[in-house]
Amino acid sequence: MSTTKLAKEPEGTEPTAAPALLELRDLRVFYGAIEALKGVNLSVREGEVVALLGANGAGKSTTLRTASGMLSPRSGEVLLRGERIDGIKPHNLVRFGIGHVPEGRRVFARMTVRENLEMGAYRFKSPDQDEMDRIFGLFPRLAERSSQLGGTLSGGEQQMLAIGRALMGKPELLLLDEPSMGLAPLVVQQIFEILREINQQGTTVLLVEQNAAQALQLADRGYVLETGTVAMHEEASALLADPRVRAAYLGEIAE
Known part of the structure; x- marks a missing residue:
């Protein structure tokens, strides 16, 4: 996989949309002294497929584990239909x-x-x-x-x-x-x-997947994580066509 770096997404670029089914707000998650998520913001609207892409170690699995209650954030919020669920045990979140x-x-x-x-x-x-x-x-x-x-x-x-x-x-x-x-x-x-x-x-569906082409062909929207931060957030079709994404995750040579 290429190590092409993606330009960081500016603050406040999340598009206005319907209320989220799942929303992650400014999540910071640590493994000991290592900060795995550094203020991640992400939303999934009802009925969507959202793909979460990134290299190994970018924080993709950590994001899912935090959303499902397997990990507790040091700061930030996890909301389901607008209600905070961070701190609820995973076996109880199944009931949600x-x-x-x-x-x-x-x-x-x-x-x-x-x-x-x-x-x-x-x-x-x-x-x-x-x-x-x-x-x-x-x-x-x-x-x-x-x-x-x-x-x-x-x-x-x-x-x-x-x-x-x-x-x-x-x-x-x-x-x-x-x-x-x-x-x-x-x-x-x-x-x-x-x-x-x-x-x-x-x-x-919120999908973590190394096979970026398959994931983006299925998804409505996608996020790209780099070292614990959101580097890009776009409609899936736009990400699939983006030369930076194609170079970093589809093996194409950037022009």
């Missing part, structure tokens, strides 16, 4: 309508596919069979392997299972961290087609 698919899938290896999916519905008294059927419709491979142990699935199947497990919680907002990592191109294409369908069915 947030689902998080972490990097690395992390399926329950010794549970079956069906049991993994049922675990995703833990906030309900019992799993919703209609939701299970919807997920099996989205991921027919999981239906075929419903009694197979999660740890015996292929990488692509485990990614499908991780997404399906999060969907069993009926999230309004799905946070996805590197869904294409380590997968063959054909499987990546399939995953992104399913993500498009999930969004069309009403789930808002």
Whole structure:
């Protein structure tokens, strides 16, 4: 990946728009003495797919972990529909309508596919069979392997299972961290087609993805992080056409 630097986004350039489903305000997050997020501002409107791009170490996964309650900011705010949720534990945030698919899938290896999916519905008294059927419709491979142990699935199947497990919680907002990592191109294409369908069915998506071309083709808007700060924020089509983005993340030579 190129190390081309992007011009920093001026303060106050966030466009006026509909109220945000998720909003991050001036987030500062530390790992010990290391500042991972340095005043990040980001919003996701209902019904959108928003892509979060950046090199390794830019703060993308930290942003998702903070939004889902896995990390606590030292300062700043996380708001869902205008209400602060920073400080709420992750298992309780699921009840607020947030689902998080972490990097690395992390399926329950010794549970079956069906049991993994049922675990995703833990906030309900019992799993919703209609939701299970919807997920099996989205991921027919999981239906075929419903009694197979999660740890015996292929990488692509485990990614499908991780997404399906999060969907069993009926999230309004799905946070996805590197869904294409380590997968063959054909499987990546399939995953992104399913993500498009999930969004069309009403789930808002905040997506962290190294595959910038796939992410921006799916997304409505995108943010580019550099060393813990927002360097760019544009409509996805504008980012995809931007020569700086193409040089830094699509391997093209900047003119």
